[in-house]
Amino acid sequence: MKRFSKAFIIVVSLSVGIVLMSFVIDNEVSTNKNFAIKDSVTSVKAFHEVYKVLLSPRCMNCHPSGDIPLQGDDSHAHAMLPKRGVDGKGVYAMKCGNCHQSANTEGSGRPPGAPNWHLPPANMKMVFQGKSEHDLAKQIANPKTNGNKNLKQLIAHAEDGLVKWGWEPGEGRTLPPLTYDEFKKAWNTWLENGAYAPSGK
Numbered sequence: 001m002k003r004f005s006k007a008f009i010i011v012v013s014l015s016v017g018i019v020l021m022s023f024v025i026d027n028e029v030s031t032n033k034n035f036a037i038k039d040s041v042t043s044v045k046a047f048h049e050v051y052k053v054l055l056s057p058r059c060m061n062c063h064p065s066g067d068i069p070l071q072g073d074d075s076h077a078h079a080m081l082p083k084r085g086v087d088g089k090g091v092y093a094m095k096c097g098n099c100h101q102s103a104n105t106e107g108s109g110r111p112p113g114a115p116n117w118h119l120p121p122a123n124m125k126m127v128f129q130g131k132s133e134h135d136l137a138k139q140i141a142n143p144k145t146n147g148n149k150n151l152k153q154l155i156a157h158a159e160d161g162l163v164k165w166g167w168e169p170g171e172g173r174t175l176p177p178l179t180y181d182e183f184k185k186a187w188n189t190w191l192e193n194g195a196y197a198p199s200g201k
């Protein structure tokens, strides 16, 4: 009889323990889930803003789907068709640096400029033109397609000279649809909350 009640107590306390433990685990998982859902909503919402800038002519003109840069607010093919080349800096007599200096040349229709003006290289073209929000978010978040950038380097990329040029593009060129500060805020919010891609294709 004594033995039986001892075993009974052990069984009861074990099952109480299991129930308590599963409650704790369950609670923890569901709390994390709530966080994840909140972060992905914040992140995706910020990327909607980022995407508007990426596909605006000041950025997209250097991120074309083909191997020739684009020009103007209507993103037409660059006059005289300079080619990307292996390193993105042009080929033969049509090197970008022959015409594009480290600062804008004054006057309308004159070459814009910033240090090291060039396209992404042939082995990692970083195309924006024609990309859906989903595909572009995936591309930029992935070091295999973003120029080997980790999270920290991606955050720092908002300070890149070619990115900043977008807000000082020279005479006759419209600005991106967000201010630079708004862009940087959306960019950081997207990345710091998990760099989620909007759903869809």
Ligand code: HEC
Pocket: 057, 058, 059, 061, 062, 069, 070, 071, 072, 073, 078, 080, 082, 083, 084, 088, 089, 090, 091, 093, 094, 095, 096, 097, 098, 099, 100, 108, 109, 110, 111, 112, 117, 118, 119, 169, 173
């Ligand atoms: C022969 C001179 C020349 C060469 C070489 C050249 N460009 Fe240009 N580029 C220009 C001129 C001039 C403009 C300005 C056209 C205008 O505003 O109407 C321009 C404009 C641009 C624009 C448009 C900017 C905008 O947002 O509208 C981009 C992008 C560009 N060039 C990229 C390149 C790249 C990349 C290379 C090298 C692969 C290159 N260019 C080679 C002369 C040149």
Ligand code: HEC
Pocket: 053, 054, 058, 059, 060, 062, 063, 088, 117, 118, 119, 120, 121, 126, 127, 139, 140, 141, 145, 146, 147, 157, 162, 163, 164, 165, 166, 167, 176
């Ligand atoms: C003169 C050409 C040029 C202009 C203008 C330009 N970029 Fe780029 N961009 C590049 C090059 C070259 C690289 C690759 C070099 C690197 O990774 O640092 C790049 C890389 C990037 C990347 C990483 C690409 C990826 O697919 O992961 C982002 C993001 C980016 N640019 C954003 C912008 C934004 C935003 C603007 C406009 C405000 C802009 N760029 C304007 C040339 C340009």
